[in-house]
Amino acid sequence: MGFKVAVVGATGNVGREMLNILEERGFPADEVVPLASHRSLGTEVSFGDKTLKVKVLDNYDFSDTDICLMSAGGNVSKEWAPKIGAAGAVVIDNSSAWRYDIDVPLIVPEVNPDAIDGFKTHNIIANPNCSTAQLLVALKPLHDAATIKRVVVSTYQSVSGAGKAGMDELFEQSRAVFVADPITVRKFTKRIAFNVIPHIDVFMEDGYTKEEWKMVAETKKMLDPKIKLTATAVRVPVFIGHGEAVNVEFEKPISADEAREILRNAPGCQVVDKHEDGGYMTPYESAGEDDTFVSRIREDITVENGLSFWVVADNLRKGAALNAVQIAELLIARNLITPKKAQA
Incomplete structure (x- = not known):
């Protein structure tokens, strides 16, 4: 017997992607x-x-729902996640509303799967920020x-991270440049x-910025509170896919070759690192892919035990x-949840 899954925010970029991925991966759902x-x-x-017809969140009964995937923004999550959790559904929330709550696990399955056991306090699990998720899969x-x-990271984040409005603005402004129309700025602070x-x-x-702070706080919560991290987050004119230039200082020696071998065997990682033209991944190529890709792995000779590398992933997916x-x-x-129908 399968699960009943609700997707809140199903008409947005991430909500639609959630529906696609549930189907692609053959998730054991009897009803979505x-x-x-x-x-x-x-x-x-x-x-x-x-083809599914969207229902209204405000009057929906979650009493027979097992899992709720939520991507409707922080305000909606703050109001609805506790109500849905109290109805017995496990909420997996994509907003920042619950990420820093001590009683809510913040999870990347390849990074800290054991922390998931803490969800029972509120029946809520938080999804990290998109830029943090791909970074930690590699780290x-x-x-x-x-x-x-210590980690120093500069991000190159696509406009889809700002939702459909961000993607529309890049398209409209690019078109305006080519046809010599006026440039209209709405979603972003500059063109x-x-x-x-x-x-x-x-x-x-x-x-x-708060985006940069999120990377610091989430890395400490999920990976190690002793890690020092500084970030510069940059929006770039790419539709889908985030890139990150990462510099890491380690306590122990580690060579570029050792890092490549470790990452090749790591869950959710692919290494594409040839020292030749095109021997690396770009955000465009990561779109539609599930893995996090690591390229340009090299030793940083300016510090002891340092590495630099380039990380890309599809921000709407991973x-x-x-x-x-x-x-x-x-x-x-982990047998932490069973379908309510099977319990009846």
């Missing part, structure tokens, strides 16, 4: 219900070769091997077409929807 706000009532979304096996002291913007999320008192589905799969694999 897409949910959204009143304005999306009756909207049709695809689930494999089926975890290296940390296990040589113990990370994004043929430009890069060193500003994602709001500024904090120390001069970092950075959001795929990771949420993998968390649900982990719940099932």
